[in-house]
Amino acid sequence: MKQSSFYSNYKIGAKIGSGSFGRIFSATNPLTGEQVAIKIESKEAKNPQLVHEYELYKILLKNNPEPEGIPRIHLCTTQSDYVNLVMELLGPSLEDKFNLCGRKFSLKTVLMLAFQMLARLEYIHNCGLIHRDIKPENFLLGVGKNQDKVYIIDFGLSRPYLKDGKHIEFIVGKKLIGTARYASINTHRGITQSRRDDLESVGYIWIYFLKGKLPWQGLKATERTQRYDKIKEKKIETSIAELCQDLPPEFAEYLTYVRNLNFEEEPDYARLQTLLRTLFNEKGFVEDFDYDWKSIKPDPVTKPADTKRIFKEVRVDGENAMLTKEETKQNNQSTKPLVQKASNVPIKNTGSNQKNNHKSKACWPLFNCFS
């Protein structure tokens, strides 16, 4: 593609997010008026991951161009010193909404979110991928007519769990990848992640939403690794009964089920959906998408982009940052240690040299930058 035309094709707007490695801007196509989000990564990034993320979006969109709750990807291109991923513009994250609601969600809101979060994971898993960084900041609401829909984003740490139809190997001794607060116990133990770990993490998010806090938040330690060890210990020593105390028993049942899944075992997503759906019905709830934040009046002087930034700035908890990564290469033959950028900056290794197995131009008319 004509690289020089990229930025002149879009009117770049406000910065709407920044993550551990990249920045996200809103932008408008002046010709069509279409609003998009552009995720930007410097080509100099020590641990580049945006091209890898783009490759994974291609897998997710391969057999279904419009999967529910997966953002549309318009284009990925390089321009001078940057890689740009142009994607569907989405709304606030669940963490933003959680802050807006005083850091507690009602059971009804949590369950309406949970149905969708679980469905997103099922879809990703059915595409042969695991997410590996399940956290509230990576679930976004849509905009306009999609404002009630939950999207999942940020596939920078995602990996296939199937290779040539075979499940990846069980390895012990892996470094922690993801976000410590929501990491599964087996991830803390250094075991290769698989589908069960995404499901355990999403369970912790629901408990966090319902209780406002997880027992392993705010543990003090001087070193980051010590802090992660403390989180691990606390997670292991907190029984499911204790963790789910005062919650409907379905949450304990959910956690018990996912923690008991074998490494390669296919989760029974339908059973889990039914578990939560039955609770929802028993409580007499109606799925009207009347989320807790719907009853909060927006501040008329605060623009959405500013609101988002304010929420980002209160996100200071250390264990909620992602962790230094060490990853095996795609072929699992060598291990590549990563360079740590700064003490509190999460680093992602994306294996961006992966081969693109989904380059069909017929399927991907818009994905033209690597062809």
Ligand SMILES: Nc1ncnc2c1ncn2[C@@H]1O[C@H](COP(=O)(O)OP(=O)(O)OP(=O)(O)O)[C@@H](O)[C@H]1O
């Ligand atoms: N398509 C989008 N529309 C609107 N906002 C977005 C979009 N993509 C990302 N954001 C915002 O930017 C934030 C960071 O995006 P993303 O998670 O993709 O980056 P990251 O660098 O991988 O983040 P981290 O590694 O810290 O999770 C999101 O939490 C969200 O608030």
Ligand SMILES: [Mg+2]
């Ligand atoms: Mg993210």
